[in-house]
Amino acid sequence: MKTLNFLLVVIAVSSLLSCEKDDPGKYADYLVARPLTISLEEFKNGVDVIVPQPINESGKIYAYENYIFINDKYKGVHVIDNSDPGSPTKVAFIKIAGNVDISVKNDFLYADSLTDLIVIDISDINNMQIVNRLHDVLRDNVIWPMEADIFEYEDWGNPDNVLIGWEVVTERRLVEEVQQRFDDVLMANAAENSVGQGGSLARFKIVADYLYAVDNHSINIFEISDLANPVDMEDVYAGFNIETIFNQENHLFLGSRSGMYIYDISSPAQPSFVSEFQHGTACDPVVVDGDFAYVTLRGGNGCGATESGLFVIDIADISNPALLKSYPMEEPYGLGVKDDKLFVCDGSFGLKVYDKSNVPDLTPLEHFDGITTFDVIPMQDHLLMIGDEVLYQYTYTATSLELISSMALD
Incomplete structure (x- = not known):
């Protein structure tokens, strides 16, 4: 009987706590970001080609010849043989610590590993070789998850560890405690006075003999004729x-959280500023087609207060x-264009297709x-789309898209 009474008390207390946490006025769900770190030794030896x-x-998606490369955030790149889009197969996993972007030219793959640039010969896809590593050539390359409401730092700060990225999870927190944290951060900031073909979310872009890699503040430029x-x-x-970053002819189009910046690369080693289009603070990729740029703005959370939307911008006068x-x-x-079609990945609200004629x-x-979408690459013959650990491929018809295959990546 005592055991039964004890269980009843535990259940009652648990119910009270559960009801309290369900109180919408007292508790709320927040996106919480925690740092992902590895040891310095692991980072130095963090590049390898292994089995799938x-x-x-x-993360991001990249297409090159008959292969698809899919970034696994901060871990590396999955290589998929897409010779038959109806039945793609995994080939290998390129392990790269801190990786978020790649680009490929003539069988050489360029990838970031935090501040390092990795070069891999993929001419033999079954025997890929790491041929070069440029140390400390990329700056401010760890991307903060701006959708997060709260950042937890308790596991960060060990000098023997390297920050490679962030894990973001949903947690229920006391609204009062979270608000107090925000207030503390605002006061602290005031006191410190701190001032191939990739998708639209790409931060790497190859144009002729140059690789352009954007970080939070700069265009990092590499001459790659060799x-x-x-x-x-x-x-x-x-x-x-x-x-x-996006390229059209002699111009680079940079998407930032405050606007779109346009740079002239007629002198490819020295991009020069041309103009900018400013918008409210929001997460922002951009694609360009002829005289028009298309920009998606994702508001809310750390991305900013702007409402989410799609902007159509006239760039006939590039200045x-x-x-x-x-x-x-x-x-x-992400978003993409092909002929008279515009494809927009609207997150958990699916893929939206527009006629832009x-x-x-x-x-x-x-x-x-009914699907979660992240980024698209409109290929010549079919559409590639990544979302929620699934690779989707669609064929174009005269009136619609038809699913060719969907490949679970887990």
């Missing part, structure tokens, strides 16, 4: 919170970009809901 692995957290031996050139300061029209979105990420008026064509 389950994916932990899918593919195995990149030459680190002078960086170009480009502002704050740079997130993505004076102008907003033509905006469309509401829910939580947009009458820019700036976009006509909704299709909405693939």
